[in-house]
Amino acid sequence: MRFAPPGTGTPITKGYSPKSLMHLQAEQVSFHYDDDGEPVLKDVSFELRGGECVALAGPSGSGKSTLAQLLNGLLSPTRGRLLAEGRPYPKDAAGLRDLRRRVGLVFQFPEAQIFEATVHDEVAFAARRQGVSEAEVPGRVEAALAAVGLDPEAFRPRxxxxxxxxxxxxxxxxxxxxxxxxxxxxxxxxxxxDGAHTARVREMIRARQARGRGVVLITHDLELTLELCPRILALRRGELAWDGSPRELLVRPDLESAFGLAAPLTVVLWQRLAGAFPEAPPDDPTRLEAWVEAQDRDRRKKIPGVLQQFAAGGRLIR
Incomplete structure (x- = not known):
């Protein structure tokens, strides 16, 4: 099992607590919703180190959302245990409330988590619940909205x-x-x-890593995984089928048959370019543009137009 070091970047938000490296651990975790039913997760074990960006991937029904709710404390394992900083997850209401503050979860359908009348009150609710002083709340709300690329003045009253x-x-x-x-x-x-807000989310994730804050990224966008996460956990039928490098996983020929995943377009194009130029192939699917830029004019002419445009980030190289 390999662990990635904290990333780099400039913090977006200010005034929060110092760097923290909270470790989470799953030990032989299994879960099923019905005592007589098939387990959704089966003997899953891994460790998450503070500051990591870890992707959680797998086909629909593989147990990703269930695992997310277990990590957040919304569900408890049927068997096995979860630990935070080496201690078992709490079972009392106060302990679980503190855990959920430290391990936040954004569901795929966010409207289920919204209930206040204004954006300001919606964002401020969590701060007030955690005992943040009223004098500090407005600044916290402004920083949080700015961190996700929303204009605080425009959005607070909406x-x-x-x-x-x-x-x-x-x-x-x-x-x-x-x-x-x-x-x-x-x-x-x-x-x-849209593209601008997606870029802001990427920036926020990198900035959090730089401050020792971890991210578990559940996404079907494996291009995003390649860009942000040095580590991927892949679930298959409720079991942990892979824990390691996304690049090594996504170039495997049995990616679909063994893991139920489809290679992202970047990897497909990288494989095709490597096949077309075996004498000097691109060595990294995340750096196709740089590889194209480094080729001489004669070699570029051999690159099919569609591949050429994609590898150059949409710019036609002449």
């Missing part, structure tokens, strides 16, 4: 139930950032977002 799907996803994320959790579990965080 009704969060009347926002677009992408905007309410960002509001839910800001509601967690306002208390600066040690871990964020994000279920499809860029779904419905």
């Amino acid at each position: 009704n969060p139930l009347k926002l677009s799907g992408g905007e309410d996803r960002l509001i839910t994320l800001a509601s967690l950032l306002v208390v600066d959790p040690d871990w964020l579990i994000l279920d499809e965080p860029t779904l419905g977002l």
